[in-house]
Amino acid sequence: MKQQVVNLFLYRWRYPIGYGILILVFLIAATTASLYAPGGLTQTEINNLAYTQSIADGTLPVSNIPLHLLQLASVSLLGVSIFSIKLPAVVISAVAAIALFLLLKRWFKTNVALLTMLIMTASGQFIFLAQNATSHILFAAYSALILLFASLILQKAKGQLIWKIGLAVSVGLSLYTPYFVYINLGLLAVALIHPYPRHHLFKKSQRKNWTIAALVLLAVISPLLYLCFQNPELISILLGVYAASFDIPGNLKLLLQSYFWVEPIVANSRILPLLDFSAAAIIILGFIVLFSDRYRARTYMIVAWLLLTLPILFLQPNLTTIALVPVFILLAMGLERLLREWYKLFPKNPYARAVGLVLIVGLIGAMVFSGIDRYTHGYRHLPEAAYQFNSDLRLLKRELRARPAKTHLIVTDDEKPLYDMLSRFDKFDLSVGTSPRRSDFDTANVIVTKQANSSVPAKGWTLQRIVTNDNFMTGDRLYLYKVD
Structure with a gap:
């Protein structure tokens, strides 16, 4: 008797195997990033250490407080080394990856979430973020956490008060990071415009929970409000006024090089392009799919996020991490459409479906290994990149x-x-x-x-x-x- 595909070992255990591979890829990427490549500190990372030391002196830095607190704890416990300086970024990147995975599992099927995360954790952009002891990793972490908690609230997951408090804490901490005030205002506008989140926001039965969440938010941002009252110049810093560049042609060129350039180049200590062409093509497909699903609340959130980040990227093209989470959600949409179209061709043929899955896994595997290999050899052996890091x-x-x-x-x-x-x-x-x-x-x-x-x-x-x-x-x- 022929065995059914669903009874095959690899098919039945595909998700546990996928989880194991995902954890392994993340561990390899994090280890490679923190210990081997690039193996040094950029000038920006060195400059940030002054803010971390100011905490030990009794002065609280206004922006990016979680990163500096973790960094202070790391060097205090482990001593000062390249690894201990970068360890907080590795920890925050793990939080960002877990939050994004849980978000993708709520929005897509498990196979799509797994494949997307495999591509993300092996991409040069994410590996670089995982070892870069600057505020860039906070953009990815806050983005994933805010969208995750918002989704848990809108999908009425158990423990609504916990998710609302989590959202309040995430939003409150994100306000300590420049530019995030625009993202939060945009998401609030989406919640007020779209009927479903608006109904949940003003629902009488939820007023108590929202009141508690609002008080938590106020407690988190009260030090920020006090510091801004004491020094109004901090408002300009958090709004990103001083960091903006008005060289629009140069900024557009850098954005083009970040995503669609062919020959590898080095800009601001990063090797560009950030993604390979396979991932870029799937992301473009996801962007097309986005508009065929335009009435859902998640579509409103992603479109609003992208629209709000575009002006920021035009003025500060180095902040590509502010769009990292929406970009990988588009990647998930593209992968979902690829799998769906293949299964439509063979709706009742389990072997053809399995062949399609093998082909997709082969493509993802090639993208994963090429991403790690390109990152490792690029930051170790490309002179323009290697010279950016001080060991x-x-x-x-x-x-x-x-x-x-x-x-x-x-x-x-x-x-x-x-x-x-x-x-x-x-x-x-x-x-x-x-x-x-x-x-x-x-x-x-x-x-x-x-x-x-x-x-x-x-x-x-x-x-x-x-x-x-x-x-x-x-x-x-x-x-x-x-x-x-």
């Missing part, structure tokens, strides 16, 4: 362990936040400064970074050794001196 911290710690004597480190102003953090949170006998004047330090053992070495005087400084890395053009990184 001197690892070299310096190795030297300090090898010679535990009291040491003074001379750096530039741009490097100082990183090494101030090392001096503060690690147990090395290390002082940090930007001046080579002998009166500014009380030890004969001095290490100078490559960027600061031009300021070293010729007399009284004896060069003992040069510490190098594996870069071809910029291999000399640290200079070890004995000072008279």
Whole structure:
């Protein structure tokens, strides 16, 4: 007797196997991103460390508070290393991935959600975000959480009060991140325009829950309101006024390079394009499908999100992460249509359906492995990308362990936040400064970074050794001196 396809082992266990593969891909991507490629810190990441240290000094940074709090906890517990600095981004990326997966499972079938997440976790854009210790990962996390909680509320999932409080906390925290005020206002407008969410919003039986959620929201944003009252300039920062660029032709070119460029280029420490052409084609298909399903509340939310992000991207093209969640929802829509059209061709032939599934899985597998491979080799071996990342911290710690004597480190102003953090949170006998004047330090053992070495005087400084890395053009990184 012929076995039915539904009784085959791989078919019956396809979802547990898919979950296992998804977790494995995420772990590989996160490990690769945090430990191997690119293996260093960008200048933006180093600059952000100054805000993290300000918390230890008793000053609360206004924007991106969750990232800085996690970063402070990470370096306090694990010491200062490239991994501990990037670990908060990895944790937040895991939260974003879980939230988006749960959202996709509510909007699409499980197979579509799994395939979409496999593509996302292996894409260069997401892997880069998972290791990038800046506010960019917060855009993805807040987007996924807000849409997830809104969906749970509208679909009347059990525990409505919990989901409303979750939505209030997510919205409140997102307001600490620049530009998110526009997204939240847009989603509120959608809730008021579309009849179904509007009915749920003003339903008498839900007033108590919404009142509690509103009080939670007020509690979350009250420090922000106080700080904005004390310093009105913060409002301009959160609205993104200072970060906007009005070079519209240049911004449009960068957006084109981010999604539709053929030859790999490096812009703002990222390798572009962010997605391969297979994913871009499926996303375009999803965008077409979006308008054939235009009366649903989720369509209103995605369209509103995209319309609100377009002006932001025109003025700040580096913020492609603000559109990451809607883009991958469009990818899910495109995949869903591909699977549906194939199954329509063979509605009663289980073997043809299985062949179609194998072909789709083969396509997804190729996209997953090529995405990880392209990311790893690109950020390790493409010179324009590799030179954007500073791995001197690892070299310096190795030297300090090898010679535990009291040491003074001379750096530039741009490097100082990183090494101030090392001096503060690690147990090395290390002082940090930007001046080579002998009166500014009380030890004969001095290490100078490559960027600061031009300021070293010729007399009284004896060069003992040069510490190098594996870069071809910029291999000399640290200079070890004995000072008279």
